[in-house]
Amino acid sequence: MQHHLSRRSLLGRSAAAVGGVALGGSALSACGTGGSGGGGSHPTLQVMYDGIDTELGKQLAAFERANDCKVVVSKFDQVKLNAAIAAGNPPDLVRTSGASEMPNLIARGLVENLDPYFAKSTVFKAADLDPIVGVYRFDGKRQGKGSVYGFPSDFSQDAMLWFNKELFDKAKVSHLKPTDSLTYDDLLDLGKRLTVRKGGKVDVFGFDPVWNFVNQAHLMQMIAQQGGSLWNDDFTKADFTTPEARRALQWYVDWGKARVGSGPLDPISDWQGPVYGAGRIAVVSYGYWFGAWINGGDAGAKGAEIAAASGFVPAPQMGSTRVDACMTATGAWIPKKAAHKELAFKFLEFWRGGAPAEAHFKAGGGLPALKHFRTLLPKSTAFDADHYQTQMKNLKNLSVLQFSPYANYTAVEGAITTNVEAAMKGQTSLDSAIRGLQTAVDAVVQQGKQQLGA
Structure with a gap:
């Protein structure tokens, strides 16, 4: 997505700020023996997430030394991810756009249930979790409830x-x-x-x-x-x-x-x-x-x-019901068949619960999913203070949109783009565009239901 690719240099500034900071306690614990998927000593953790290596800078090597492992970061690639999942050899940690993707990924049985990991975590504490983590919850039918299957990097109200x-x-x-x-x-x-x-x-x-x-x-x-x-x-x-x-x-x-x-x-x-x-x-x-x-x-x-x-x-409105939602909450999930799941979770704790997270939020790189980090958001300049106050006042209007577990995110986006752009260009009427869009999304849902045996 354009939004996330644009943030690479922001992540780099976070790395500079965190360069000399010691690693958090969880990241220092012995995890070189590999996760529940095995892997032995000196495991290689495969992270498919654009820009994490830039964000962490020297801290990436520090994490490797502390955990006796190697971290290999690759750019998110849907085709490569699909092939790796089909081959039973997925990356250990994968980027997601969040809200719109997670229900379908979870319903397909691709995502590790992180409840046991959260239960043992000294970094991600239940009382400290912002409600936005609900984007990564799913109870088998509905987003926002049930077990946790991932964690946000940060979040915003995206239509402001x-x-x-x-x-x-x-x-x-x-x-x-x-x-x-x-x-x-x-x-x-x-x-x-x-x-x-x-x-x-x-x-x-x-x-x-x-x-x-x-x-x-x-x-x-x-x-x-x-x-x-x-x-x-x-x-x-x-x-x-x-x-x-x-x-x-x-x-x-x-x-x-x-x-x-x-x-x-x-x-x-x-x-x-x-x-x-x-x-x-x-x-x-x-x-x-x-x-x-x-x-x-x-x-x-x-x-x-x-x-x-x-x-x-704040975002514009189209009716009398005030809605100013988080549409993404981009973050990461751990594939159910990943080789190093425990190590991946420790990396997640370090990345968004440790020193890199502190630097990220001090730079104002989004709102944190851990409540205690909110005090770090920048307020010292007139620019920062003004926009911080606007954001804090608007949080009362925050909502989480719920997406269908039967609809592949990319397919729905493609259907919207194809049909609506045809009407924008005058190639078809709005009525025809709506019919085409309805037919296309119906087919996406039907395919999803068949895939899930629903």
Whole structure:
């Protein structure tokens, strides 16, 4: 996902901050004998997670020495992961986008139940777990309840808005305020007023909702804000034909046709961060973590200027029900057939319960899943304090979306992209796009049910 790939340099700064810090107690315990999957002395821990090696820096070698093991980090690759799972030789720890993926992975029997590990952990204590860990809980039918099957790296309310005050001033538009009751229609109108075109091309995008970043989750939030639900009670049917779903889809088509953001009619070669950093996006939809990217030098030559000009407000609404959800909570899970499960869990404790986690949250790289780390979030500068206060006040609106265990995340995203973009481009009507989307997702669910024997 664009969101996570964009954070590599942020992780690198965390590594620099943690370089001289000693490893936490759990990571120092003897685990070189391997996990429940065997492996003997000097095991090699396979971690499929982009950027962890950059984030940890010298701490990775320190973990290896302390635990008499070798850690090999590879980029997440779905094709390679599928092949490794089929061969019965999966990595020991795997990255996941979190909320949208976990129910299906767990229901397929691919994920290790971590309850026994949490029960013994001196790092992950039950009373210290933020409710967001519910993204990784599953009781066999519903997300958010039951056993724990993974752990978040961090989390945000992903549809919150960052905006460039200077671009608002140039367009003679009043700045957004955290107390505004901003609707999606308001935002589309703002996008039109803030968009600047030169030579037949968009020079400044007025509003970028980050199309193709967890589209299903964004639709689910927009529908929930209207009091509806995309999925039925047992998650065996998604309905894109309801008035609430149609309104959300219509909004996306209108936004795409308006050409006020980096949609299919005006694609960009990179993710939205560098474009925002260049002063070419007036409003972009990202969570709290994006502030660390802006304020840490990643925004490029204009970094300090962009940081000084950036404001942060809650997500827009499409109805009277306030929903400002965490759509991802990216983190990691341990495959049931992993060779070194205990060692993988100790690495997870170290990574998100030890010194690397402290550095990550001191940099503002998202909200922590361990409550005691929340005191580390940056508040010393005006930039940090302002956005921290906005985020803390907005947490009362946090919710966790529930996804179907029968629907493969990638397949659903592909169906949404294919059908909605066709309507954005004027290649088909909205009605036809909805029919195509409904047919495609029905097929995905049917395939998932057959796969699970449901």
